[in-house]
Amino acid sequence: MTFDINILSLKDILDILLVAFLLYKTYKLMKSSGSINIFIGILVFIVIWVIVSQVLQMRLLGSIFDKLVSVGVIALIVLFQDEIRHFLLTLGSRHRSSSLFRFLKGNKKDTNDKEDIMPIVMACLNMSKGKVGALIVIERGLPLDEVLIERGISLSDICDTGDYIDARINQRLIENIFFKNSPLHDGAMVISNKRIKAAGCILPVSHNLNIPKELGLRHRAALGISQETDAMTIIVSEETGGISIAYKGEFYLKLTAEELERMLTNDSDSQN
Numbered sequence: 558m559t560f561d562i563n564i565l566s567l568k569d570i571l572d573i574l575l576v577a578f579l580l581y582k583t584y585k586l587m588k589s590s591g592s593i594n595i596f597i598g599i600l601v602f603i604v605i606w607v608i609v610s611q612v613l614q615m616r617l618l619g620s621i622f623d624k625l626v627s628v629g630v631i632a633l634i635v636l637f638q639d640e641i642r643h644f645l646l647t648l649g650s651r652h653r654s655s656s657l658f659r660f661l662k663g664n665k666k667d668t669n670d671k672e673d674i675m676p677i678v679m680a681c682l683n684m685s686k687g688k689v690g691a692l693i694v695i696e697r698g699l700p701l702d703e704v705l706i707e708r709g710i711s712l713s714d715i716c717d718t719g720d721y722i723d724a725r726i727n728q729r730l731i732e733n734i735f736f737k738n739s740p741l742h743d744g745a746m747v748i749s750n751k752r753i754k755a756a757g758c759i760l761p762v763s764h765n766l767n768i769p770k771e772l773g774l775r776h777r778a779a780l781g782i783s784q785e786t787d788a789m790t791i792i793v794s795e796e797t798g799g800i801s802i803a804y805k806g807e808f809y810l811k812l813t814a815e816e817l818e819r820m821l822t823n824d825s826d827s828q829n
């Protein structure tokens with residue numbers, strides 16, 4: 558049996574491309590949430606089901622697989638309820654006119670003004686030189702309060718664990734907050750709407766077993782918030798002085814000043 562590519566219409570090609578694109582976005586979403594092995598397992602199961610039912614046409618085994626697939630839809634909803642909830646939240650947020658576009662494009666155009674970025678970069682560089690530990694959460698496309706409410710907590714709940722500041726972004730203020738003798742230096746700073754909302758805050762900690770052992774509690778907290786939201790979290794290591802970023806469930810370690818600035822201004826999203 559030969560396959561004639563001429564039978565494919567423009568609509569069929571578009572259909573194939575859209576399915577491939579959705580599979581790619583689903584793969585990235587599963588990878589960022591730590592569910593990549595489940596996603597691969599589902600793909601393997603689908604391939605086996607197609608071979609058994611469509612290619613080999615095994616009636617008995619094929620009917621069993623058909624029943625499993627019909628029930629599996631409910632199982633998938635249970636397994637990926639957090640990811641599905643996050644996607645629906647993206648569609649229904651108050652920025653819904655552009656939220657779906659941001660989801661599909663990966664927030665490439667969601668940039669921060671350089672005048673708000675440079676104080677953060679300079680503060681991180683100075684803290685890195687002095688090996689001063691820091692944890693800074695920066696709100697991105699999706700408002701943190703909307704996302705976290707879906708998890709049973711809100712941005713105000715996280716800010717309540719620390720102290721409200723509500724100040725403009727300032728290099729000296731950031732360095733003073735994370736100064737070793739400061740009572741707020743152990744917690745996280747939350748930056749929302751281009752203002753420092755609070756400091757000394759406690760973040761949800763990731764329990765991902767694949768995190769390298771040399772990374773401490775700050776890194777686990779940064780990864781935890783990055784898995785729950787699209788926020789970008791900067792970590793300055795107290796032991797090594799290294800600057801890292803946790804974003805969309807992934808670490809970017811040992812960043813230079815240029816790399817940090819590029820990521821914060823969102824020019825580096827193409828690296829993802």
